[in-house]
Amino acid sequence: MSFDLERTVAVLERTPQTLAVLLRDLPDEWSRANEGAKTFSPYDVIGHLIHGERTDWMARARIILEHGEKRPFDRYDRFAQERESAGHTLGTLLEELARLRRQNLLALRDLKLTPSDLDRRGMHPVLGPVTLRQLLATWAVHDLTHIHQISRAMAYQYRNDVGPWKVYLGVLRCQGHSD
Amino acid sequence: MSFDLERTVAVLERTPQTLAVLLRDLPDEWSRANEGAKTFSPYDVIGHLIHGERTDWMARARIILEHGEKRPFDRYDRFAQERESAGHTLGTLLEELARLRRQNLLALRDLKLTPSDLDRRGMHPVLGPVTLRQLLATWAVHDLTHIHQISRAMAYQYRNDVGPWKVYLGVLRCQGHSD
Numbered sequence: 559m560s561f562d563l564e565r566t567v568a569v570l571e572r573t574p575q576t577l578a579v580l581l582r583d584l585p586d587e588w589s590r591a592n593e594g595a596k597t598f599s600p601y602d603v604i605g606h607l608i609h610g611e612r613t614d615w616m617a618r619a620r621i622i623l624e625h626g627e628k629r630p631f632d633r634y635d636r637f638a639q640e641r642e643s644a645g646h647t648l649g650t651l652l653e654e655l656a657r658l659r660r661q662n663l664l665a666l667r668d669l670k671l672t673p674s675d676l677d678r679r680g681m682h683p684v685l686g687p688v689t690l691r692q693l694l695a696t697w698a699v700h701d702l703t704h705i706h707q708i709s710r711a712m713a714y715q716y717r718n719d720v721g722p723w724k725v726y727l728g729v730l731r732c733q734g735h736s737d
Numbered sequence: 738m739s740f741d742l743e744r745t746v747a748v749l750e751r752t753p754q755t756l757a758v759l760l761r762d763l764p765d766e767w768s769r770a771n772e773g774a775k776t777f778s779p780y781d782v783i784g785h786l787i788h789g790e791r792t793d794w795m796a797r798a799r800i801i802l803e804h805g806e807k808r809p810f811d812r813y814d815r816f817a818q819e820r821e822s823a824g825h826t827l828g829t830l831l832e833e834l835a836r837l838r839r840q841n842l843l844a845l846r847d848l849k850l851t852p853s854d855l856d857r858r859g860m861h862p863v864l865g866p867v868t869l870r871q872l873l874a875t876w877a878v879h880d881l882t883h884i885h886q887i888s889r890a891m892a893y894q895y896r897n898d899v900g901p902w903k904v905y906l907g908v909l910r911c912q913g914h915s916d
Contacts, residue, residue: 559770559895560898561898562766565766568764569767569891572759576758576759579751579754579755579758580751580755585744585747587741587744588744588747588748685901688900691898692899692902695900696899696900699892699908699909702888702891702892702908703888703906703907703908705759705884705888706888706889706892706907707907709881709882710885713878713881713885715738716740716874718739719871721867721868722864722865722871723861723864723878727875727878728882728885728886728914729878729882729885729913730882731913732885732913733913734907734908734909
């Protein structure tokens, strides 16, 4: 398979509800626990995804369409959720993520992107030139990398409780942490 | 956190619906694609989880409670779904997984396990002695390892489409495959 806009949206539109079913009303021992210093708990991840909906994906798509490579994207703050999530319950954050994602997917549809739009290029402040197609593919894979991370962070809490079965459970050996 | 029965059930009861929201009506390009020879697609994983509900987790719990270490568990067939899923749609399999999981969690509750029950031991045919507590912890982490695997298998389909962003996406570097 190679990139397809409708199939990309099919992933993006499922993520908020997938995370809501997985995490809503889950005991804090699962949702607030991380994998050690400077790693994200499931709660942190939801705040991070919200920040992305507000400042990253569609904002960058618009920069590409309006300014091309002349105007580099703003840097992304990977730790913004430490400020922005403060005081919010996980349930509230999950609803906010769903609301923002719906809004962003409506805005994406309104752009009526053509294949040649998808070839348009922008300037990532670190990675250099990227296309709109790559940005949208990354939006979907970014969702998947965080589902992957949440399942790993949860499994980590039981890393000793599984006893000898540890050797069969790939999630407990995963070193695929995002930079 | 260490093992707690209610918290373990909190994960187990969410898995079928999490997978249903993630996968139901998703284009086959996502749900039927794998990571190469002898790896599982999301569709394969659902069949594998169904086989586990039928033959593994609660069956092994009963063997521990009835026979202890005297009667080793039956070997688990990791490729049973190649026969058993044949001809079934993904939607049908997701419903079957939900039905079997509900049934098994009711049966688990009926056992009214005490802490000393959880210490009881059984005999794994390869790993040797294991406790009922370890078996139940593994049931939950096994769900998580397959959510982890599904997100990785899906991300893999866009491994080239994300372009230079690849370096930031941990899921594309994950080597935590289950044996």
